[in-house]
Amino acid sequence: MYENVEMRQVFSNELGKIMERDERVVCIDADLARAQGTLGLRQQFPDRAFDVGVAEQNMASVAAGLAAYGFIPFIGSFTPFATRRICDQVAISITYAKRNVKIVGLDPGISAELNGGTHMSMEDIGVMRSIPGMVIFEPVDCMQLVKAMPEIVRYDGPIYIRLFRKAVPAIFHEDYQFDLFKADLIKAGTDVSIFASGIMVSQAVSACEILRGKGINAELINIHTIKPIDRKAVIESARKTGAVVTCENHNIIGGLNSAVCEILAEDFPVHVKAVGVKDHFGEVAKIDYLLAKYKMTPGDIVDAAVECINRKTRGQSGFCSSSEPSSNH
C-alpha cells in the first residue's frame, strides 16, 4: 500500500489529519520543514505550523512553553540536532517538566548519507534513552508510522520519533495491529532471536531467508519502541531460542543492543551478538555502501546468528562455564 512512498510524506499527511481534528497539535520546525515535508502544513494551519529558524534550543523550550499552555507540539530536526545538540532543553524544559512534546529526528544513523559524519547520529538513542521518562519510537515502515501517529498523540508525555524520511520496503500490511509498547513478532522461530529496529528490520528479514536456507529457524522481532522496551517479548524469545542478535542503525553502545543486554543480563543471560555501528563516527556515502562497510548487511546478521548458535550448541554459556575467552565484544 505504501510502496515507493516516502516516510516524511506519510508523516506530514498524518500530522495534517491530526491537526485538522485536534486544535491542540502544533508543528514547529527549525528551518528543515522542506526536509521533513511539513512546509505545506503552514498554508493549512498558519497559526499552528511555524518556523523558529535555525535555533533548535529555542524550538525545544518554546515547545515546552506551548505544552504548558495546553498544546501538543511536534518539533523536528535532523537526529543529531534533535537530540545531542538540545539534550539539556529536552531533559529540563520538556522531560523534567513533564511536558507533552513530540520530538522528530530525521535521517537516523547512516541514513544521513551525503550529509555525512556531522549529520549522522550514532548516539541519539543513547542520549535520549538516558533521560528519565523519554519514550523512543523508531517506525520501520509507512504502515507502522500511520498506525502509530494517533497513539503518539494520545500518549501524554514526551516521545522521540526516530524517522527515516525516504521510501522503505513495506513490512506491515493493512491488518497490522499496533501497540506503542509491544514489540512485533515478524517471524516466529526456535534457533536464534533477532531483535531489529528501523531500517535494519528489512536487512534482518533477508537474513532470516538466508538462515532458512542453512536450516536455521530464526525468530525476528521488531523493537519499534526502544524505550520502554517490551521486556516480556525480549525475555520470552531469548528463553525460547537461547541465542540473541541485535540489529540497529546506531552505535552498539547506548542503543538497542544495550537495551536488550540490560534486560537479559538481569533476567536471562544468553549469548548476544551486536550488529550495528561499532563505536565510530559516520562518513559521506550511500546507505548500501555504509551497510557493507560497517558490517550491517544480511550476511553480517547471518554470521552473527550462526556464531551465537554455535556457542549455544557448544554449551558455552560464556557467563560461568566458558573454557575460552568470549570474543563477543
Add this chain to the structure above:
Amino acid sequence: MKENEIAFLVDKSKHIRRLTIDSIGKLGVGHVGGCLSIVEALVVLYYKEMNINPQKPDMAGRDRFVMSKGHAGPALYAVLADKGYFEACLLDTLNRPETTLPSHCDMIRTKGIDMTAGSLGQGFSCAVGMAKGSKIKGDNSRIYTVVGDGESQEGQIWEAAMFAAQQKLNNLIGFTDYNKFQLDGGISEIVGLEPLDMKWKAFGWDVIVVQDGHDVKEIAEAIGKARQSEAKPTMIILNTIKGKGVSFAEAAGVTNHNMPVTEEQRIQALKELA
C-alpha cells in the same frame, strides 16, 4: 498610582523580603542576592498587574509568570504563599528532602508555578512559547518573565528574543534583573552586556529602562507602558541591587549569589525588615 497603593506595595515588598530571608535563613544557605533583587517586580506583578486567582491556579486565560532565573524561586514562593496558593508554613520546608519548594522553580511540585526553570536561558524560551500559545488561542492573556543579567549571556536568550520579535508577541513582557553581578564576579568583568538596552532594541523589542528597579511606582508605570505595545514584546530593564534590603547580603556583594546565612544573620535581617 495612588499613594496608598504605593504604600501597600512597599509594605508588601518588605514582607516578602522577610518571608524570603526567613526561609533561606532557617535552611542556612541559599540564593539570597538574586532573590532579594527581584522582590519589587514580583510584588507589582502579583499584587497589582496579573490576572490570576490563587483559588484557581489553573484558571484558563490567566496571566502567566516564568521565573527564568529559576534560582530566585524562594522569593517567588514567598509571594505565592502570601497570595494563598499554599500554606505559608510550607516555606519552612524550602529545599529540604521531599519539599514542594525546591531551590529552582518546578511546575510539577509547586502550586502556582507556571513553568519549570533552572537551566538558564530555557525559561525565557518557554515564556515565548506561552506567549505564542496565547496568540494561537486568542485568549488575550499576558506572559511575564524575569531573566537574570548573567543569564543573558546564554545564547538561547537571543534565539528566543529574535523569534518573539518575529512573531510580534506584544503580550510578552520581560524583565532583566540587572543587579550587575553573576556568580564569578561583576557582569562587566566576566562578559559585559552593555549596551543592553540597545541590544534588545536591535533584536526588535521595545525597551524600557527602570532607573531604580526597587521603585514600585516606576515598575508599575513601565508595565503600563509595555501593555500599550501594538506589535512588539517589551523588555523592562530593572537596575537593581543584589541582596537589596538586607545589610549583610548587600555588604557581601559578589559572594551573595549563593551564600550561607547564620541564625544571627537571619534574626538581624528580620529586625531590619520589621
